[in-house]
Amino acid sequence: MPRTVITPITDAAARQLAVDVWVAARxxxxxxxxxxxxxxxxxxxxxxxxxxxxxLLAHYGDRVAGMLVAEPFRDDGVLAPASGHLSMLFVDPALWGCGVGGALVRSLQRREHGPGWTRLSVWTREENRRARRLYTARGFADTGERAALHEGEIIHRLEWRAAD
Known part of the structure; x- marks a missing residue:
């Protein structure tokens, strides 16, 4: 089984590869x-x-397999310095179930990339059971917060905190 390698997105070509993964997943x-x-x-x-x-880009063997984008978390517009928000996480559908999404999240949790946040937040669609399983397996808990997208779909907020 190929190894998943995580690398930062640093140039236009890598940004396009990330968008290509997003398109394939959509x-x-x-x-x-x-x-x-x-x-x-x-x-x-x-x-x-x-x-x-x-x-970040995830490479599975010799192919681009996934992407993750995270930014500082804002609580009611106020920056929370020790916290990050996963705004995008997508995996090439041909590699769903191969651990690529987990590797991306794990690299962030282990502070291999980024500022070393000790708290992470993510919103995901209610019907996206695959994503909710991924986040739960990585230690995220449902906060109980819900919101409706403009299409009427319900999204759930999940949160992870590093162990003390």
Whole structure:
């Protein structure tokens, strides 16, 4: 079985690979992105890289397999310095179940990449059981917070805290 290697996104080519993974995952879940949405995601990845936030690619063997983008957590608009927010985590659908998503989250939790946050937050769609299993397996707990997206879908907030 190939090994998963995590690397920072540092240039335009890597940013495009991250967007390509996002597109593949969206297509696999029946949510084809519009060209405008693709541009917004590409701009978001670029902005996070330029801001010095966490933007990672996962390589599984010799192929790009996943991407993660995380930024400082804001609680009611106030920066929480020891906390991060996972804003994007996507895996190439051909590699779902191979541990790529877990490796990305684990690299952040172990402080291998990024500022060493001791608390992480993520929102995920209610129907995305695969993602919720991934986060639960990595020690995230449901906070009970819910929100509705503009499409009416419900999202759940989960949180992880490093052991003392």
């Amino acid at each position: 297509l696999a879940t029946g949510r084809p992105p519009s060209p405008q949405r693709m541009q917004r995601v590409a701009a978001k990845v670029e902005a996070r890289v330029e801001a010095g936030d966490v933007a």
